[in-house]
Amino acid sequence: xxxxxxxxxxxxxxxxxxxxxxxxxxxxxxxxxxxxxxxxxxxxxxxxxxxxxxxxxxxxxxxxxxxxxxxxxxxxxxxxxxxxxxxxxxxxxxxxxxxxxxxxxxxxxxxxxxxxxxxxxxxxxxxxxxxxxxxxxxxxxxxxxxxxxxxxxxxxxxxxxxxxxxxxxxxxxxxxxxxxxxxxxxxxxxxxxxxxxxxxxxxxxxxxxxxxxxxxxxxxxxxxxxxxxxxxxxxxxxxxxxxxxxxxxxxxxxxxxxxxxxxxxxxxxxxxxxxxxxxxxxxxxxxxxxxxxxxxxxxxxxxxxxxxxxxxxxxxxxxxxxxxxxxxxxxxxxxxxxxxxxxxxxxxxxxxxxxxxxxxxxxxxxxxxxxxxxxxxxxxxxxxxxxxxxxxxxxxxxxxxxxxxxxxxxxxxxxxxxxxxxxxxxxxxxxxxxx
Amino acid sequence: xxxxxxxxxxxxxxxxxxxxxxxxxxxxxxxxxxxxxxxxxxxxxxxxxxxxxxxxxxxxxxxxxxxxxxxxxxxxxxxxxxxxxxxxxxxxxxxxxxxxxxxxxxxxxxxxxxxxxxxxxxxxxxxxxxxxxxxxxxxxxxxxxxxxxxxxxxxxxxxxxxxxxxxxxxxxxxxxxxxxxxxxxxxxxxxxxxxxxxxxxxxxxxxxxxxxxxxxxxxxxxxxxxxxxxxxxxxxxxxxxxxxxxxxxxxxxxxxxxxxxxxx
Numbered sequence: 001x002x003x004x005x006x007x008x009x010x011x012x013x014x015x016x017x018x019x020x021x022x023x024x025x026x027x028x029x030x031x032x033x034x035x036x037x038x039x040x041x042x043x044x045x046x047x048x049x050x051x052x053x054x055x056x057x058x059x060x061x062x063x064x065x066x067x068x069x070x071x072x073x074x075x076x077x078x079x080x081x082x083x084x085x086x087x088x089x090x091x092x093x094x095x096x097x098x099x100x101x102x103x104x105x106x107x108x109x110x111x112x113x114x115x116x117x118x119x120x121x122x123x124x125x126x127x128x129x130x131x132x133x134x135x136x137x138x139x140x141x142x143x144x145x146x147x148x149x150x151x152x153x154x155x156x157x158x159x160x161x162x163x164x165x166x167x168x169x170x171x172x173x174x175x176x177x178x179x180x181x182x183x184x185x186x187x188x189x190x191x192x193x194x195x196x197x198x199x200x201x202x203x204x205x206x207x208x209x210x211x212x213x214x215x216x217x218x219x220x221x222x223x224x225x226x227x228x229x230x231x232x233x234x235x236x237x238x239x240x241x242x243x244x245x246x247x248x249x250x251x252x253x254x255x256x257x258x259x260x261x262x263x264x265x266x267x268x269x270x271x272x273x274x275x276x277x278x279x280x281x282x283x284x285x286x287x288x289x290x291x292x293x294x295x296x297x298x299x300x301x302x303x304x305x306x307x308x309x310x311x312x313x314x315x316x317x318x319x320x321x322x323x324x325x326x327x328x329x330x331x332x333x334x335x336x337x338x339x340x341x342x343x344x345x346x347x348x349x350x351x352x353x354x355x356x357x358x359x360x361x362x363x364x365x366x367x368x369x370x371x372x373x374x375x376x377x378x379x380x381x382x383x384x385x386x387x388x389x390x391x392x393x394x395x396x397x398x399x400x401x402x403x404x405x406x407x408x409x410x411x412x413x414x415x416x417x418x419x420x421x422x423x424x425x426x427x428x429x430x431x432x433x434x435x
Numbered sequence: 436x437x438x439x440x441x442x443x444x445x446x447x448x449x450x451x452x453x454x455x456x457x458x459x460x461x462x463x464x465x466x467x468x469x470x471x472x473x474x475x476x477x478x479x480x481x482x483x484x485x486x487x488x489x490x491x492x493x494x495x496x497x498x499x500x501x502x503x504x505x506x507x508x509x510x511x512x513x514x515x516x517x518x519x520x521x522x523x524x525x526x527x528x529x530x531x532x533x534x535x536x537x538x539x540x541x542x543x544x545x546x547x548x549x550x551x552x553x554x555x556x557x558x559x560x561x562x563x564x565x566x567x568x569x570x571x572x573x574x575x576x577x578x579x580x581x582x583x584x585x586x587x588x589x590x591x592x593x594x595x596x597x598x599x600x601x602x603x604x605x606x607x608x609x610x611x612x613x614x615x616x617x618x619x620x621x622x623x624x625x626x627x628x629x630x631x632x633x634x635x636x637x638x639x640x641x642x643x644x645x646x647x648x649x650x651x652x653x654x655x656x657x658x659x660x661x662x663x664x665x666x667x668x669x670x671x672x673x674x675x676x677x678x679x680x681x682x683x684x685x686x687x688x689x690x691x692x693x694x695x696x697x698x699x
Contacts, residue, residue, distance in 0.1 A: 382494070387531040389515035390491045390524075391545040391601060392552070398516075401544070405535030405584075 011063050012041055012143070017071035019150050027126055030152070030360060033134045037149035044143040055317050056325040056357040059266060063242045067182035067212045069151065070097040074177045078104060081175060084204050087418040091115050091169035093101045093156045096175050097211075098183030100154040113197075118155035118188070125159055129176040133188050136218040136246040137270075145244045148184045148216040155186035160195040160225075162391035167230075169198040169416055175234060179209030180245075187217040191225035191253075198228035198415065205236035206261070213264075215243040216416050221253035221279075228256045230414050232423070235263035237291070244270045249279035249308075258413050261287040261295045263425060268296040275301070275308035283312045285326075285408035288430055290350075300329040303336040306366075310324070312343040316409050317403060317431070319356035327363040343373040348380070396432075403431040437473035437657050441468040443505060444609050444640045445490075451500035451665075452489055459485045461665035462501065467609065470637040474676060475644045478684045483644045484528060486662075487613040492518050492527035506608060518612055520552035523609030526598040526615050532586040538597070539581035542567055546604045570603040574630045589693035592623030595666070599630045610634075611642045628653030648680035661687045 012227065019038060025031050047054040047419055081104065083093065093115060094104035100117040107115040114121055132150065139145035157170045176187045191197055213235060221227055227247075234370060235241045241264040249255055253276070261267055273281050287295040297341055300309045316324035324347065332339045347356045360373040380402050388398035407427045414420045445467040452460040459482045467473055470589055477483055489496050490503070503510040505523060513521060533541070545566075547557040558566055567580055574596045574695030586594050595615055612631065616624055631654050636678050643654060651659075651673065659675040660667045660682065668691040669675070679687070 289483055317483060381531075384531050386491075386515060387527065387533075388545075390519055390527075391604065392519040392549040393518050393545060394516050395514075397548070401536060401541075402533065403474075405533060408535045 001142055011046060012147075013146060014066060014366040015097040016150065021022070021277075022151065023152050025406050027122060027190065029130055030133070031155040032153055034150055037134070037139055037146045037152070039142060040140050040146040041150055044141075044146060045142060053298065053327075056327075057266075057268060059240075059268070062212065065210060065212075067180055068105065070099060070178060070181050070183060073097060073099045074132050074414050076101065076104060076175070076177070081173070084173055084202065085176070086169070086200060086416060086422075088416050089169040089200055091168050092161065092171040092173060093143075094173045094175065095115065095154060095156070095183075095339045096133075098154060098179050098185055100172070103252075103430040111165060112161060113166055114157065115252070116152075116157050116187070117405070118157045119373060121159065125157070128159060128190065129157065129188060132190060132218055136220060137216055137244055138246070138249055139216075142244060144214050144242045147212050148186060151184040152186060155188060158187070158197065159191040160191045160197045162192045166198070169200055169389060171200045172389060174203045174215070175212065176203075176205040176211050176213060176239065176261055177207060179207060180233040181269050182212040182214060185213060187219070189219045189227065189246070191219075191221045191227050191347055194220045194224045195225040198368055199230070200416070200419065201229065201231045202326065203233050203241065205239060208236050209236060209286065210265070211236070212240040213242070215241070217243070217245040218388040219247040219255070220240070220248045221243070221247070221255055223251045224253055225250070226254045228415055230356070230416065231257065231259035231269075233259070233261040233263055233267055234418065234426070235267070235268070237263065237265065239264040241267040243268070245272070247271070247273045249273065249275050249281060251276050252278040254279070256285050258410065259297070260284045260363040260410070260423060261285070261289070262430065264293065265296070269298070269339050271299045273299070273301045273310070275303050275305065275310065277305040278307045279305075280309040280312070280412075283310065284410050285314040285414050286407055287316045287318075287322060287324050288407055288427060289306070289317070290430070291321065291322060293322040294325070295322075296325035300331065301341070303330070303332040303339045303341065306335065306337045306339065308336070309340045313410065313428040315406065316347045316356055316358075317350065317407055318356055319350040321355075323355040324400050325356070326358045326368045327361065328359070328373075330361075330365065332364040332369050332371065334365040337368040339366060339369040339371065341369070341371040345375040346406075347375075347377040348403065349377065349380070352354070365432040400428070400431050404428055407431075436470050438468070438470075438637055440472040441470050443504075444643075446504040447501070449501035450486075450489070450495050450498070450503060450525075452485060452498050454485065454657060456497075458666055459496070463662075463666055465660065465667060467640045469640055471658065472635060472641045472643065472654060472656045473657035474644060474659045475662055475667070476646070476648075476659060476676065476679060479646065482665040483662055484613055487525055487611045487644050490518075490523060490611055491515060500570045503539060515534050519605065520549050523678070524602050524607030524610045525607055526610065526612045527596070528614040528617060530586050530590075530598050532584070532593040534584045536585050537581075537586040538583055538585050539564070539567065541585045542581075542601065542604060545584065545601070549605050560597065561648050567604065571601060573603060573633055574600055575602060577628050591618035592620065592627075595619060595627050598629070599627055599634075603634055607639060609642070610641050611644065612644065613644045615643070616645055616647065625651065625653060633687050648676045651676045663691070
């Protein structure tokens with residue numbers, strides 16, 4: 001045990017090494033927040049298989065590698081990254097290895113909607129964001145969120161004022177360009193009462209070597225606000241991606257989220273959603289992995305108040321010797337009567353060596369609720385394959401079509417058509433190469 | 436319809452097959468020529484559905500003896516998809532539901548795949564749309580079916596109509612209709628039968644596999660075969676079906692045993 005502790009401490013110290021170089025923020029509370037996060041990193045350890053929340057996900061590979069914060073940023077041209085653009089999303093913030101790239105971004109600032117790098121939002125919004133930034137995420141007990149918070153500097157800030165509906169989707173593009181670099185992407189979205197916005201959180205890479213993305217997103221929906229959150233994790237094949245997202249829904253607000261994970265050697269996504277009275281959320285996910293990839297999704301949907309609705313559909317398509325993990329906790333607290341919660345975990349194994357761990361976890365402390373959940377793990381149905389073959393399709397074409405259809409059910413829930421087509425194409429290509 | 440000197444489409448000789456080690460077909464003989472409609476009748480468990488699936492190439496069945504020639508070619512040399520491209524079509528007793536695959540995309544992909552292998556032109560989505568809508572009229576199907584997932588949430592009758600629609604698109608040389616009448620109400624049965632009758636011509640052949648005679652009121656067979664214990668034990672004309680309807684199957688077996696006994 002002590003040996004493990006030492007390795008952990010040294011590892012975390014190394015990760016913290018670049019932290020003192022961060023410029024001091026003009027906001028005292030932000031400096032205090034970072035300092036507290038540094039303390040927490042000192043007190044916490046890197047999780048192992050012995051931790052209940054990590055028992056399926058072995059990240060020892062990550063701790064064997066050394067990553068440093070970005071030293072010199074690479075200057076990219078629009079032409080280098082245009083292929084990542086999403087046609088409909090003309091409002092765009094670009095971060096290169098975690099560093100804000102103003103020349104590639106097209107944010108919005110001013111009296112109305114704010115889509116800027118954090119610093120630029122201080123003048124107008126310092127007081128507004130203080131109750132949320134670093135407060136929605138429970139970084140005190142989470143070493144990766146604490147590390148991210150210790151490095152909190154550049155971040156995407158979106159503030160949508162009361163009763164404003166933003167028609168153009170906002171694209172937050174996080175690009176990895178350097179090997180051995182750890183970056184700390186950060187987002188804060190504040191949707192004020194009655195507002196509506198669609199945000200795409202997109203992780204991509206321009207290189208194939210190992211790097212580490214440690215991201216945190218915080219999303220607050222005030223009364224009656226509506227947020228569409230699309231998360232695309234298409235990191236490089238050797239990347240490590242660990243992300244925490246905390247969402248807080250106030251009265252009668254509505255959060256719709258689709259997250260897809262295609263990339264990274266090891267990825268972990270923790271999503272915590274807290275629902276107030278009459279709030280509604282749909283939390284859907286798709287992991288499509290192969291080779292030696294590991295993709296872990298941990299969600300916690302917390303029905304803290306009565307009359308809230310949550311729907312969740314999570315799918316995994318696992319090829320090669322890959323390993324997918326889904327842990328879906330639904331918490332219905334005492335007094336959260338008339339909760340309506342539906343969860344489904346469906347998993348498709350394409351090979352004999354593919355592996356999935358799925359764990360629906362319902363904790364219900366109220367007595368007048370409607371909660372359903374189900375999990376299936378299976379292979380492609382041979383009768384379905386035969387049916388398609390009997391119509392002239394080859395065995396491969398038949399399998400591709402069925403695998404594609406399995407994943408398309410989640411992709412179709414993305415409300416942006418060009419992104420939907422792009423991702424459907426990815427699913428088609430990935431299934432074609434795997435079979 | 437029986438045409439003189441018509442070419443043989445399907446020639447089955449002494450076909451034996453097992454599933455999970457159990458012998459289901461025990462020396463089945465059948466000859467089908469172009470233009471003909473054959474009905475294979477028989478009690479449950481006689482091997483009718485097994486025979487249909489073996490013709491289409493289902494991997495759960497193991498052929499242990501005999502031969503099947505399709506248009507002069509050894510059928511067992513062909514993978515299931517190659518049989519489909521060569522002109523074998525099986526209308527399933529229980530068509531599979533495929534959530535997430537839109538019917539129009541599925542129909543177009545199968546149509547174009549088969550066309551390509553037959554050295555014919557593919558159709559682009561617009562051309563295909565016109566073509567499929569025309570064929571759907573044959574089965575009194577609403578165009579809404581094109582936008583739905585394949586067979587998902589279809590009623591029994593809708594699924595069977597979708598099967599015959601695929602038959603219409605793929606233009607087979609040999610169509611095997613496995614219990615196509617099961618689960619159909621009288622209106623759906625009439626529509627499906629009308630569709631099949633319009634698709635029947637002097638160049639193709641149809642094998643109806645059915646338990647009941649009622650389908651044969653609508654699709655009139657040239658030959659009726661009675662199957663029992665993995666073999667065809669009696670062959671007659673359309674009147675045989677009526678006799679089976681009124682007398683049941685037992686007498687055919689008794690008569691067959693008597694004849695077999697006399698020969699021995």
